[in-house]
Amino acid sequence: MYAVVTLQDSDEVMVVASNWLSTDKKQSYWPPFRSPEKCIEAVQNRVKPETGGKTWEKLNISFHKEYVSFDKAKEGQKEITEQKERSFQLATGFPGMLKRQRFESTQEMSKNPLLTTPSTSRKSADDNDDLLQMLRDIKSTVQENSAMLKKLLKDNTASEAPSSTSLPTKDIKTSLNLPLATFEDVVKTEMELSNATTRQKYVKYLSRLGGFGAKDVIKNIMQRVISDDLAMEFNWQGRGEKKAFSKLILTDVIRDAASKHSVLRVACEAEIKNYLWYTVDRIGRKRP
Structure with missing residues (x-):
């Protein structure tokens, strides 16, 4: 038997073996494997929830339904995910408005073929343009409000924020070891991220930082993840005398957090490379 559940920490809909519940x-028990393929294989084979005699960590879940086969x-899983997306669309309203408008337009044309004249098509296009312009105005307002909020938060925490040349303390709000300032911090965090529950906490926290577009999200x-002084010691592939940022578990966490904002894997990696590449410029601007 297999079950479909929602992980409460990340709000992801997942399939698990019933014997893990x-x-x-x-x-539900959750496998500590980094490889998604290995996790899927563990679910399909309904393996005993332990590795090397050590029982897996348990995650809090919301149970949905059980099925007799993995395919079912x-x-x-797909149906429940789509239901949640539809609920979100209904809550926000705008996608529903667009769908309803297209449906009503189709119904009118099916009743009266004369409505398919060029003038009516232009009118429908104008209505869509007006709606799109309204959405752009709303988005612009949200961006302005977000920018103002960020500035207020930055002004209030400026005296407490660690600089790139100092050793930052633990993040007070989350109790996570961020931003990383030394290689010792990196080693300690990598060990913490081998635990599935801790990893989800990092993903949940970093995904809340938000941003507009891939570049802003990754920046x-x-x-928040790494100080500029430590970022100087990394590049993506680890060429020269630098360390490989791509090989860190932390990089997978950043991908997962960015995916919450619809940032694709390719775009995420490209922006991380750019961020590391321009570290020298950022330090140069901060220091006299």
Whole structure:
């Protein structure tokens, strides 16, 4: 048997083996594997939730339904995910407005073929343009409000924020070891991220930083993750005397956090490379 559940920390809809569930179905064991393929294989084979005799960590879940086969469970996962997306669209309103407008327009044309004249098509296009312009205005207002909020937060925390040349303390709000300032911090964080529960905490926290577009999202995350002085010691592939940022578990965490804002893997990696590449310029601007 297989079950479809929602991980409460990340709000992801996942398929798990039924024998991983707790008796009250409020928790589930979760494999510590980094490879998604290995996790899927563990689910399909309904392996015993332990590695080397050590029991896996448990995650808090919301149970949905059980299925007799893995394929049926995957179909159920897809349906529940789509339901959540539709609920979000209904809550925001705008996607529903666009769909309703297209539906009503199609209904009118099916009743009266004369409505398909060029003048009516232009009118429909004008209506769409007006709606799109309204959405652009709303987005612009949100961006302005977000910028003002960021400035206020920055002004209030400027005296407490660690500089790139100092050793930053632990993040007070999250108790996470960020931003990283030394290689010792990197080693310690990599060990913490081998735990699935801790990894989800990092993903959840970093995904809340937000941003507009891939560049802004990655910049906000990288600024919170690593100091500029330490970033100087890394590049993407580890060429020369520098360390490979791409090989860190932390990089997978950044990808997962960025994906919450629809940043594709390719775009995420490109922006991380750019951020590391321009570290010298950022330090130069900060120091007299």
